[in-house]
Amino acid sequence: xxxxxxxxxxDANGLIPVIAQDVGSDEVLMLAWMNAEAVxxxxxxxxxxxxxxxxxAFWVKGETSGHIQHLVELRIDCDRDCLLARVRQQGPACxxxxxxxxxTAIQNGDEVExxxxxx
Amino acid sequence: xxxxxxxxxxDANGLIPVIAQDVGSDEVLMLAWMNAEAVxxxxxxxxxxxxxxxxxAFWVKGETSGHIQHLVELRIDCDRDCLLARVRQQGPACxxxxxxxxxTAIQNGDEVExxxxxx
Numbered sequence: 001x002x003x004x005x006x007x008x009x010x011d012a013n014g015l016i017p018v019i020a021q022d023v024g025s026d027e028v029l030m031l032a033w034m035n036a037e038a039v040x041x042x043x044x045x046x047x048x049x050x051x052x053x054x055x056x057a058f059w060v061k062g063e064t065s066g067h068i069q070h071l072v073e074l075r076i077d078c079d080r081d082c083l084l085a086r087v088r089q090q091g092p093a094c095x096x097x098x099x100x101x102x103x104t105a106i107q108n109g110d111e112v113e114x115x116x117x118x119x
Numbered sequence: 120x121x122x123x124x125x126x127x128x129x130d131a132n133g134l135i136p137v138i139a140q141d142v143g144s145d146e147v148l149m150l151a152w153m154n155a156e157a158v159x160x161x162x163x164x165x166x167x168x169x170x171x172x173x174x175x176a177f178w179v180k181g182e183t184s185g186h187i188q189h190l191v192e193l194r195i196d197c198d199r200d201c202l203l204a205r206v207r208q209q210g211p212a213c214x215x216x217x218x219x220x221x222x223t224a225i226q227n228g229d230e231v232e233x234x235x236x237x238x
Contacts, residue, residue, distance in 0.1 A: 003225045019138050019147055026145035028138055031201040043225065076230070077220040078213055082150040084221040094197055101196040102203040106122045106162065111195070 005039040009081040015051060018083040020093065023072045029093035030101040032059075034083065039074075046071045048085055067091035092118050124158040128200040134170060137202040139212065142191045148212035149220040151178075153202065158193075165190045167204055186210035211237050 010016050015033040022029055032050040034042065038058060041049040048069035052059040062068030069087040076083060094101040096117060103115035129135050134152040141148055151169040153161065157177060160168040164179075167188035171178040181187030188206040195202060213220040215236060222234035 003228055003230050017136055017150060019150065021147055028140055028147065028203050031136060031138065031196065043228075074225045075221040075233070076223040076225070077150065078215055078217075078222065079220070082220075084147050096197055098197075101198070101201075102194040103197070104195040106193045106195070109122055109162075111122050114194070 003043075005036040005043075007080065008036070008039065008076070008083075009079065010036065011081075013053075015053070016081060016083060018048075018050065018085055020048065020069060020085045020087050020089070022089050022093075023086045024088070027100050028102060029069075029087070029089055029099070032061075039083070042071055042085070043074065048087055062090060065091070065095075067093065069093070122162075124155040124162075126199065127155070127158065127195070127202075128198065129155065130200075132172075134172070135200060135202060137167075137169065137204055139167065139188060139204045139206050139208070141208050141212075142205045143207070146219050147221060148188075148206070148208055148218070151180075158202070161190055161204070162193060167206055181209060184210070184214075186212065188212070 014035045018034050019031050020029040035051045038049045038051045048061045048071050050059045068090045073086040092099050098115045098117050105112050105114045133154045137153050138150050139148040154170045157168045157170045167180045167190050169178045187209045192205040211218050217234045224231050224233045
């Protein structure tokens with residue numbers, strides 16, 4: 001079946017959540033959002049392209065920082081309302097310079113930093 | 120710092136997206152939603168408890184199917200608007216009886232089933 005971005009289920013703002021996972025480490029790197037055009041651009045260019053909700057603009061991940069996400073495979077969930085982008089991440093994924101945005105864990109009721117910024 | 124579910128950033132519906140990842144395989148299993156009370160219940164019981172948007176009710180994952188998610192660690196992202204639940208998944212995570220909800224991949228422009236239902 002040929003894939004059409006319009007066949008996905010978008011929310012009231014026309015967006016779908018996208019989980020980015022590193023193909024080497026299987027680490028979950030971040031969650032961001034795409035609209036249908038961002039999905040199409042990501043597939044066409046193989047450079048993961050989100051829709052920035054704060055800037056209301058396309059956001060080619062790493063365009064400014066150089067921390068590019070090369071798309072290896074895009075996966076769709078059973079409800080077609082979430083995507084999993086399997087990527088090769090260049091440099092840290094997080095704007096705090098950490099490998100992953102999920103660098104805080106709740107341990108014994110306290111917040112603990114489990115990933116430090118890269119040198 | 121002691122963790123307070125109210126310190127997270129919820130959307131207009133009072134919900135936060137939660138990625139479930141298996142601690143054994145590192146496979147991304149699913150994405151679902153929690154409200155602040157679901158976060159608190161998940162931490163208190165160690166049984167992952169979502170908020171079902173379709174049923175508008177708490178959803179203790181596996182309560183009906185037996186396909187429980189035991190919480191190993193809950194992680195918070197940099198913007199505090201997404202959670203990563205590291206879980207031990209009992210049985211398949213997907214209601215289609217597949218290990219993961221992300222069982223469709225886009226390959227060469229076509230949709231391909233990459234995971235089959237468990238026997």
